[in-house]
Amino acid sequence: MSPIAIGWVGIxxxxxxxxxxxxxxxxxxxxxFAGYAVLEGAGxxxxxxxxxxxxxxxxxxxxxVPLFTLMxxxxxxxxxxxxxxxxxxxxxxxxxxxxxxxxxxxSALFGAVCGSSVATAMTMGKVSIPEMLAAGxxxxxxxxxxxxxxxxxxxIPPSLILMIYAIIAQQSVAELFAAALxxxxxxxxxxxxxxxxxSQRGEGSGHPPGGVGxxxxxxxxxPALARVWHVIGLFTVTLGGIYFGWFTPTEAAAxxxxxxxxxxxxxxxxxxxxxxxxxxxxxxxxxxxxFIVMASTMFSYFIVQxxxxxxxxxxxxxxxxxxxxxxxxLCVIYIxxxxxxxxxxxxxxxxxxxxxxxxxxxxxxxxxxxxLVILIEIGLITPPMGLNLFVIRAVSPxxxxxxxxxxxxxxxxxxxxxxxxxxxxxxxxLWLPSLLN
Amino acid sequence: xxxLARACTVGGALAIAVMMIATCWDIAARWIANAxxxxxxxxxxxxxxxxxxxxxxxxxxxxxxxxxxVIDGLVPPSILAILKIAATLLSAAxxxxxxxxxxxxxxxxxxxxxxxxxxxxxxxxxxxxxxFGFGASALACLVTLLRQLGGGRRR
Numbered sequence: 001m002s003p004i005a006i007g008w009v010g011i012x013x014x015x016x017x018x019x020x021x022x023x024x025x026x027x028x029x030x031x032x033f034a035g036y037a038v039l040e041g042a043g044x045x046x047x048x049x050x051x052x053x054x055x056x057x058x059x060x061x062x063x064x065v066p067l068f069t070l071m072x073x074x075x076x077x078x079x080x081x082x083x084x085x086x087x088x089x090x091x092x093x094x095x096x097x098x099x100x101x102x103x104x105x106x107s108a109l110f111g112a113v114c115g116s117s118v119a120t121a122m123t124m125g126k127v128s129i130p131e132m133l134a135a136g137x138x139x140x141x142x143x144x145x146x147x148x149x150x151x152x153x154x155x156i157p158p159s160l161i162l163m164i165y166a167i168i169a170q171q172s173v174a175e176l177f178a179a180a181l182x183x184x185x186x187x188x189x190x191x192x193x194x195x196x197x198x199s200q201r202g203e204g205s206g207h208p209p210g211g212v213g214x215x216x217x218x219x220x221x222x223p224a225l226a227r228v229w230h231v232i233g234l235f236t237v238t239l240g241g242i243y244f245g246w247f248t249p250t251e252a253a254a255x256x257x258x259x260x261x262x263x264x265x266x267x268x269x270x271x272x273x274x275x276x277x278x279x280x281x282x283x284x285x286x287x288x289x290x291f292i293v294m295a296s297t298m299f300s301y302f303i304v305q306x307x308x309x310x311x312x313x314x315x316x317x318x319x320x321x322x323x324x325x326x327x328x329x330l331c332v333i334y335i336x337x338x339x340x341x342x343x344x345x346x347x348x349x350x351x352x353x354x355x356x357x358x359x360x361x362x363x364x365x366x367x368x369x370x371x372l373v374i375l376i377e378i379g380l381i382t383p384p385m386g387l388n389l390f391v392i393r394a395v396s397p398x399x400x401x402x403x404x405x406x407x408x409x410x411x412x413x414x415x416x417x418x419x420x421x422x423x424x425x426x427x428x429x430l431w432l433p434s435l436l437n
Numbered sequence: 438x439x440x441l442a443r444a445c446t447v448g449g450a451l452a453i454a455v456m457m458i459a460t461c462w463d464i465a466a467r468w469i470a471n472a473x474x475x476x477x478x479x480x481x482x483x484x485x486x487x488x489x490x491x492x493x494x495x496x497x498x499x500x501x502x503x504x505x506x507v508i509d510g511l512v513p514p515s516i517l518a519i520l521k522i523a524a525t526l527l528s529a530a531x532x533x534x535x536x537x538x539x540x541x542x543x544x545x546x547x548x549x550x551x552x553x554x555x556x557x558x559x560x561x562x563x564x565x566x567x568x569f570g571f572g573a574s575a576l577a578c579l580v581t582l583l584r585q586l587g588g589g590r591r592r
Contacts, residue, residue: 017527021509021520023502026531033534051536053567058486060478066453066488067460190511247464250481254460261457287449287492290485295531343505349517385507 007306032298067253072114080271097199107149111156123152144407156184190414300352338379449491490570
């Protein structure tokens with residue numbers, strides 16, 4: 001059997017194991033080890049497996065993962081999301097659908113200190129959905145806007161998924177964070193536009209038909225805006241520090257984490273016990289993430305040996321397929337996969353194959369990382385397995401699953417439009433990293 | 438096992454705290470006194486390893502590993518229980534494989550006296566932490582397996 005055929009068998013076994021409920025990390029590691037052993041012999045496979053854990057677990061680049069995760073956990077535990085939501089509502093008061101737009105706006109800002117979409121959707125859902133329902137919003141609009149807003153947590157830097165991509169694709173964390181910022185802002189605007197349009201139907205949008213509430217006086221906005229100084233400060237110091245070259249990503253993450261801890265304690269938002277809980281939560285998440293990346297590295301060693309990615313790209317180039325067509329095809333595959341697979345798993349399984357393919361067609365790996373995150377975001381709000389939908393279901397059990405699906409669907413237009421923009425104008429992602437360089 | 442796993446996680450939390458404080462200390466010392474903390478990069482690397490490995494046993498015990506559960510609604514409970522047991526067994530097998538394979542580089546590091554260049558600390562204890570993390574996680578899988586078998590018998 002040729003190495004490429006062995007590679008396809010390995011991928012088939014991997015998919016089977018994953019769908020048979022084997023943990024993704026275990027499936028990746030076992031298939032990677034067995035495949036490598038078949039191709040290179042058991043002795044070399046054991047050597048490779050033995051060297052991978054220390055090589056990865058003590059990698060300096062990994063240190064951004066626990067530190068930014070801690071910053072996000074503390075920010076969520078300290079209830080910073082509530083301040084952001086109220087500030088957003090204070091600014092937008094009087095606009096139809098203001099609560100819905102405020103929840104998206106606040107999610108974007110919260111995403112700037114928290115790299116997780118689940119944490120963003122959960123904390124924002126707890127704060128904003130009860131207020132939206134009490135104000136007479138349709139449950140579908142309330143759930144949809146929070147689910148969509150939650151996805152911004154993984155696009156607006158710092159993003160856990162971008163950090164993992166940086167490690168497995170061997171790209172600069174700072175460049176990826178810079179590349180994701182503009183698409184993140186565009187997506188926020190697109191989500192807000194959709195929420196605004198959906199809110200124009202008077203009934204169930206929190207306002208009587210034909211009329212809107214009274215706009216807030218600028219003087220009344222100030223106290224609410226002043227309450228979010230901490231989030232703005234954390235964001236400016238951490239990401240500003242990276243962009244302006246004051247800190248390395250690890251240093252920025254350490255300052256952000258320490259800043260969040262000190263803020264939580266100084267503002268009396270966190271007791272020591274809750275702070276300890278944030279640390280424990282971070283350790284468990286980091287351990288799982290590093291373990292799965294370790295296993296994925298073993299799998300990618302196997303995939304590289306098979307030459308599958310090279311075979312596919314040569315086949316496509318020989319057939320005269322254009323690079324844009326390849327990207328569109330990958331987008332369709334990722335969107336379909338996102339209906340059933342969790343985002344990190346989807347990325348770790350596919351990147352060993354898709355990244356060399358994309359690079360062979362002349363696309364930038366940083367641009368692809370951002371595109372991949374947007375595709376993963378679609379999976380987060382796509383029925384039937386959209387993770388953010390389940391998070392909101394857990395936070396607001398009074399909203400039916402059908403309402404949640406109905407609410408999330410219109411928001412899918414935003415990432416699809418953004419993907420089209422990214423394909424037509426790759427500079428959207430690449431101009432800010434080019435300034436860094 | 439729950440207590441051991443929690444103790445390991447607390448150790449991992451301390452490692453993250455050390456990583457955070459050491460990095461901030463280094464920045465402050467560099468900016469204020471132009472005297473960076475010697476070996477901070479290696480210290481951070483060691484703490485990353487400690488937090489990842491010490492958090493693993495509790496992550497396995499609590500079933501935090503990413504799993505795709507689309508099959509749950511498609512198969513009868515008895516089949517699902519068998520699949521869960523198979524997943525735990527394979528997890529234990531994979532962890533044992535890692536545990537055994539990491540032993541050889543640890544023995545080499547001990548034999549050749551490998552040290553971290555800046556801090557001068559020997560490297561083999563780091564392999565020891567990895568082996569401990571994988572071993573405790575394999576044990577956590579076995580405890581989970583016993584719970585799954587016990588649960589199945591009760592049903």
